Amino acid sequence: xxxxxxxxxxxxxxxxxxxxxxxxxxxxxxxxxxxxxxxxxxxxxxxxxxxxxxxxxxxxxxxxxxxxxxxxxxxxxxxxxxxxxxxxxxxxxxxxxxxxxxxxxxxxxxx
Amino acid sequence: xxxxxxxxxxxxxxxxxxxxxxxxxxxxxxxxxxxxxxxxxxxxxxxxxxxxxxxxxxxxxxxxxxxxxxxxxxxxxxxxxxxxxxxxxxxxxxxxxxxxxxxxxxxxxxxxx
Numbered sequence: 001x002x003x004x005x006x007x008x009x010x011x012x013x014x015x016x017x018x019x020x021x022x023x024x025x026x027x028x029x030x031x032x033x034x035x036x037x038x039x040x041x042x043x044x045x046x047x048x049x050x051x052x053x054x055x056x057x058x059x060x061x062x063x064x065x066x067x068x069x070x071x072x073x074x075x076x077x078x079x080x081x082x083x084x085x086x087x088x089x090x091x092x093x094x095x096x097x098x099x100x101x102x103x104x105x106x107x108x109x110x111x
Numbered sequence: 112x113x114x115x116x117x118x119x120x121x122x123x124x125x126x127x128x129x130x131x132x133x134x135x136x137x138x139x140x141x142x143x144x145x146x147x148x149x150x151x152x153x154x155x156x157x158x159x160x161x162x163x164x165x166x167x168x169x170x171x172x173x174x175x176x177x178x179x180x181x182x183x184x185x186x187x188x189x190x191x192x193x194x195x196x197x198x199x200x201x202x203x204x205x206x207x208x209x210x211x212x213x214x215x216x217x218x219x220x221x222x223x224x
Contacts (some may be wrong), residue, residue, distance in 0.1 A: 004153065031210070032201075032210055034212060034213075036215075041217070041218075042217050042218070043115070043201055043203075043215030043216050043217045043218055044201070044215040045215070046212030046213065046214070047172070049210065049211075049212050051210050088204075089153070089154075091153075091154075091213075097142065097144070097156075097159045097161070097167075098156070098169075099144075099154075099156065100153070101153035101154040101155075102153055103151060103152060103153050104153075111210075
């Protein structure tokens with residue numbers, strides 16, 4: 001069974017810092033990997049989706065990388081802002097409609 | 112631009128009661144999903160549907176039922192509520208089966224007492 005782990009569980013950084021969130025998964029036979037953002041009391045918002053044949057995806061200040069062979073992905077956030085404070089979830093898709101989620105990293109950006 | 116709409120947002124049930132969680136999407140997505148999110152745990156898939164009239168079990172389907180009579184609606188039914196079903200429930204949809212992001216509703220927070 002696919003296991004998805006996110007470390008650390010919580011992270012606090014001062015505004016303006018660059019930061020990296022980590023995601024690891026046990027089975028490298030994945031269809032894609034997705035990063036989501038979840039604000040308190042809200043649903044998940046898709047940030048980036050990396051197909052299994054890709055190495056990275058970028059959107060604005062966000063960059064996600066994928067290394068299938070080592071079972072790892074990172075989400076890089078440049079020049080963090082207080083508005084980036086949220087929980088970030090990683091999920092891997094293995095086969096159709098089989099999405100496995102990590103437990104998330106709660107990010108706090110301190111003004 | 113409503114996206115995925117879930118109702119109700121909050122509900123308290125007594126053990127043994129039944130209820131239906133509603134989910135509607137206005138993006139004409141053919142794939143829809145129900146997840147539950149427990150504290151400190153990742154989201155787990157309950158049921159999913161690849162189109163009207165077609166549903167299938169996910170990882171944790173016991174105690175739940177679904178139906179998909181239209182493209183827009185995908186209700187989740189709890190027949191005999193149990194304390195273990197206390198959770199936050201999320202509905203999601205997407206355009207195709209793969210390599211497209213899922214769009215989530217804001218969730219239904221359900222407590223069984």
